[in-house]
Amino acid sequence: xxxxxxxxxxxxxxxxxxxxxxxxxxxxxxxxxxxxxxxxxxxxxxxxxxxxxxxxxxxxxxxxxxxxxxxxxxxxxxxxxxxxxxxxxxxxxxxxxxxxxxxxxxxxxxxxxxxxxxxxxxxxxxxxxxxxxxxxxxxxxxxxxxxxxxxxxxxxxxxxxxxxxxxxxxxxxxxxxxxxxxxxxxxxxx
Amino acid sequence: xxxxxxxxxxxxxxxxxxxxxxxxxxxxxxxxxxxxxxxxxxxxxxxxxxxxxxxxxxxxxxxxxxxxxxxxxxxxxxxxxxxxxxxxxxxxxxxxxxxxxxxxxxxxxxxxxxxxxxxxxxxxxxxxxxxxxxxxxxxxxxxxxxxxxxxxxxxxxxxxxxxxxxxxxxxxxxxxxxxxxxxxxxxxxx
DNA sequence: ACTCAACTGGAACATGCATTTCAGTTACCG
DNA sequence: CGGTAACTGAAATGCATGTTCCAGTTGAGT
Numbered sequence: 258x259x260x261x262x263x264x265x266x267x268x269x270x271x272x273x274x275x276x277x278x279x280x281x282x283x284x285x286x287x288x289x290x291x292x293x294x295x296x297x298x299x300x301x302x303x304x305x306x307x308x309x310x311x312x313x314x315x316x317x318x319x320x321x322x323x324x325x326x327x328x329x330x331x332x333x334x335x336x337x338x339x340x341x342x343x344x345x346x347x348x349x350x351x352x353x354x355x356x357x358x359x360x361x362x363x364x365x366x367x368x369x370x371x372x373x374x375x376x377x378x379x380x381x382x383x384x385x386x387x388x389x390x391x392x393x394x395x396x397x398x399x400x401x402x403x404x405x406x407x408x409x410x411x412x413x414x415x416x417x418x419x420x421x422x423x424x425x426x427x428x429x430x431x432x433x434x435x436x437x438x439x440x441x442x443x444x445x446x447x
Numbered sequence: 448x449x450x451x452x453x454x455x456x457x458x459x460x461x462x463x464x465x466x467x468x469x470x471x472x473x474x475x476x477x478x479x480x481x482x483x484x485x486x487x488x489x490x491x492x493x494x495x496x497x498x499x500x501x502x503x504x505x506x507x508x509x510x511x512x513x514x515x516x517x518x519x520x521x522x523x524x525x526x527x528x529x530x531x532x533x534x535x536x537x538x539x540x541x542x543x544x545x546x547x548x549x550x551x552x553x554x555x556x557x558x559x560x561x562x563x564x565x566x567x568x569x570x571x572x573x574x575x576x577x578x579x580x581x582x583x584x585x586x587x588x589x590x591x592x593x594x595x596x597x598x599x600x601x602x603x604x605x606x607x608x609x610x611x612x613x614x615x616x617x618x619x620x621x622x623x624x625x626x627x628x629x630x631x632x633x634x635x636x637x
Numbered sequence: 638a639c640t641c642a643a644c645t646g647g648a649a650c651a652t653g654c655a656t657t658t659c660a661g662t663t664a665c666c667g
Numbered sequence: 668c669g670g671t672a673a674c675t676g677a678a679a680t681g682c683a684t685g686t687t688c689c690a691g692t693t694g695a696g697t
Binding site: 267268269270291293294295305306309310314315 | 683684685686693694695
């Protein structure tokens, strides 16, 4: 669909494509892993050339792996949007997002300057959902209205990412972040 | 003193050392610059070998350049510590720190995983000063006491860095960050 | 079974980088 | 001035990585 589809491929090619994807996904969860084509190939039990060809390049492989991990997170965020208390939904979502990013440490680590179409689309969708949460919470009166929702969303995105990158992952830091953020987002005279 | 000192060096060696340092410093302020030895050498009007040898390696050169930029920032933070209102001192310092990091974009960009002795020492000093500001503000009653100062310091360090990395530098984002942070750090029932 | 296009992977290649080499140059001391 | 050790920088080296080549292998249609 997005990347070379399963069309008239041979069975071994399909299987190796899956192996490469699984290996890349596994390495994304291991901090300090090289995340090179060589490492992915070794993990998958394949040659480097096969790994590269399966997706048409390393970037496309990483795009598939990262977006595969990100998709359930985005889906979960959409579900939280249906909740009554949008401020609480935002807090819950951020907690889960930070846990997710901590678990898949290399996602933000190695992929900073790349252009990955599927991943970018999911990230945009995530931004959209978070902004809706903020707007909803403003409507509820639980989040201050003197800040532009778009700016607030950018603020949350950047800082949450930074907190998740703490090494090693620190529950106290995450707690402090959520506490300060949510209190700071409350109406100033409330 | 730290790196090969001026000892019995020839005049041209001393001059080229300075040229290399200035070139590296200049490149740290230019977003998107390669920051390679080649680029530094071209900027300095020297050969790559000369640039490398002047400091005994690229890392040592960057350490000298970054710590040279960071030193006045640390000094300024120490001066702010003498101010009466520590919460205000913290806010002022963060404003300046973010501006500084935005101006020298590449500092955090390219130097994430390196071990630079002088730079690390200055950063530790900076952390120490910020923690003192927080403790002082807690004593003043302007910052909540239900958070560990060390954790709060880590939180501020990570998030300020993330905000400064926004591309392009956005005054609204910095404003929103400082507003939310300082309000969130106030006593919850105040 | 037979065929052959698709597929594989080790090896060669390409790229971008820091560092070292070394023949030539130059600052500095006497 | 010379002599010489320090210094210079273009080129060579080393290294890590992604990508491509190609001779051999294999899945799948007949």
